[in-house]
Amino acid sequence: MESPYSQYIRVALIMRCSVIIVNFNVKDFLAHALRTIQKSIDFATQKRPELKTEIFVVDNASDDGSIDMMRSHFPEVNTIENKKNLGFARANNIALDRSSGDYILLINPDTLVQEDTVDVMITAFENDPEIGMAGCKILNPDGTLQLACRRGFPTPWVAFTKISGLSAIFPKTKLFGKYNVTYRDPDQNYDVDAISGSFMMIRRDVYEKVGGLDESFFMYGEDLDWCYRIQSAGWKIRYITDTQIIHYKGESTRRSDIDEIRTFYKAMSVFVEKNISRSSIVKGLLNATIWMRALLAWGNRSMYGIVPAAVDFIAVNMTMVAAEYLWLGRVFHFPGYAYPTILIVPALILISAIAMLGGYSRHRLSVSRSFIGVVITFVLISAITFFFKDYAFSRMVVVISGALSLVLIPGWRLLIRLFGGVPGMGGLFRLSPRRTVIVGINALTPEIIKKLRKRIQDSYHIVGIIDTTRQRIGESVTGIPVIGSIKNIGKVVQEHRVSDVIFLPETISYGEILSVISKSNDRSVNYKLIPTDMEVVIGKGTIDQLDEVPLIEIEYNINRQINQITKRVFDFVLGMIFLLSIYPFRTLLIGRHKRNTGNWVDQLPKIVSGSLSFVGPPADTIGPNGTFLGKPGLTGLVQLQRGNELEPSDMHNYNIYYAKNQSFFMDIEILLKNCILQLTSKKS
Secondary structure (H helix, E strand, C coil): CCCCCHHHHHHHHCEEEEEEEEECCCHHHHHHHHHHHHHHHHHHHHHCCCEEEEEEEEEECCCCCHHHHHHHHCCCCEEEEECCCCCHHHHHHHHHHHCCCCEEEEECCCEEECCCHHHHHHHHHHHCCCEEEEEEEEECCCCCECHHHCECCCCHHHHHHHHHCHHHHCCCCCCCCCCCCCCCCCCCCEECCECCCCEEEEEHHHHHHHCCCCCCCCCCCHHHHHHHHHHHCCCEEEEEEEEEEEECCCHHHHCCCCCHHHHHHHHHHHHHHHHHCCCHHHHHHHHHHHHHHHHHHHHHHHHHHHHHHHHHHHHHHHHHHHHHHHHHCCCCCCCHHHHHHHHHHHHHHHHHHHHHCCCCCCCCCCHHHHHHHHHHHHHHHHHHHHHCHHHHHHHHHHHHHHHHHHHHHHHHHHHHHHHCCCCCCCCCCCCCCEEEEEECCCCCHHHHHHHHHHCHHHCEEEEEEEECCCCCCCCEECCEEEEEEHHHHHHHHHHCCCCEEEECCCCCCHHHHHHHHHHCCCCCCEEEECCCCCCEEECCCCEEECCCCCCCCCCCHHHCHHHHHHHHHHHHHHHHHHHHHCHHHHHHHHHHCHHHHHHHHHCHHHHHHCCCEEECCCHHHHCCCCHHHCCCEEECCCHHHCCCCCCHHHHHHHHHHHHHHCCHHHHHHHHHHHHHHHHHHHHC
8 A cells, every 4th residue: 555655755756847938039949949948858858757847938028929839839838928028037037936846947049959958957966966056068050159158257357357358369368368267178067157147057945045036137147146146155156068059149139129238238237236346436447447348349330330331431532533533634633622522521421321221221231222322412412513613623523423433332332242241231142152051861851952942032052961871972862962971061061162051850969960060160151950840940040931921012123114114224235235246246156155155145136126134034934924023034043043953833933032022233143143154164
């Protein structure tokens, strides 16, 4: 017969772990994080049958559909829905009050954990009862160490070295490297002052003794303060490297109107005043340094707009000097009093015009906005020279300078967009395809290849597949060859000049994925993950939707009158140039380069007459009801996919994308890419 005390004995043997996530508008990251956490919990449960877990997601008034996603995909998770953004500390405290775990893990939604993470962390607590809180090794998406995963308390000296930048200049010295403990081996376990709030595991009895997070910190600083209080109560803070996670840092703040720079330095100021020094002199000096650093950080962020404006300022003055030379045969011919005005006023007017059009903020590399800004500027300058007779001598210089600026100002933006010189500022269609390898082979591989090819604006060029073993090397999947295994992925990436590595679901463990990323020394490679539902691609802090519903808009760009006129003028002018210069010699050209030249040279009369365009969809893909797609073209998005096995639906998606986004500059990009492909095919 069962003892009346056996029930209590069984309860005592049960180990509980609570996981708490605070979410704010990072639905796709959250879904992926939950899947990896659940796998890590399953792994720990296999080794510890007595382990019972609970997961809390506290949503801070997200408006991206996070709650609906949680209810439909993760009904077993305890979801707490706040009606407004209560901040990180208060939201965590709500779940802490409801939790029952012997160990409590606070983790950010924009993270990815290894299968062994929960087990490794619990083991560390079991092996050392003096550990009150612990964190693990945290990686950035590019495989580098996220410095915030181990920190020192910002004492007056440590805070000064951090704020002044000395810790970044001399990271390996103990004197200057204490804030992020950069003077110690990142692959060793040891006690630290503090760990990152993106991953913190704490004992329940420690939480019950010191309390929860300080809600006077809205965001940032609360983790540092919590670690300080735990240490002050006599517990250790342990940095553990036996497991690791990836943290896509700052995703929630990007989706909010919070000034993260000001919030961070204000939080540091509050921490110093609360815990470190009561001296008004020390606090005053630290606060002054903190706000100076915040001002510098704000200035550094503002440089993204200042640099393009400075380039435009220089470019306008270059065109002014060039115009003076072209018109008068020499420079500095005008009266001396005029040059301050000539070299400052036009540039300031241009910068103001482009700024009002958003050309230095959200649309920093907008070709069209810079073009319009140049037109506005030189209309205004022409009017000024009409009313101010002292500057009437420069009217022709203004005309020439305006013409040069129409080429130079939008031109440098177009070149950067074409060649991808600024991350996140690519053109409408990438000139250089993203050379991509897929890691993993399963039943989903063909479908994922198909979906990636539909990502028209991203221009994925799949060069091969990496398998988990070497057995299938030489085989192919839907025409894509297997070119390596996970053991030689670094060599494959280097030899094939790969820019994107995409890991498939259910083919490789998260531990292996993190191992590959952490060993990578090439910052130019983007490592991405496709979750099990195959709805998104998760990359360096970005989410790319794989499936997009093609909504039929009332008017596509291709049907706008201004676009049609511009396109027709371009086709006619360029067509006439080629018709007069090349067409008479078509027989000779076709004989030598029939494959590359014959077709488009013969089509020149149709382009000039208007029945064909240089850029457009293939005639056989338009269909009887496809007039909204524009005229058929010699080249286009579909034609550039030679070598890829496009299905009719894929071709239709390319045509829809082109019709919706067509512009003069997009046509130029496509023609340039076609020229590159032609030259490449000749060499091969």
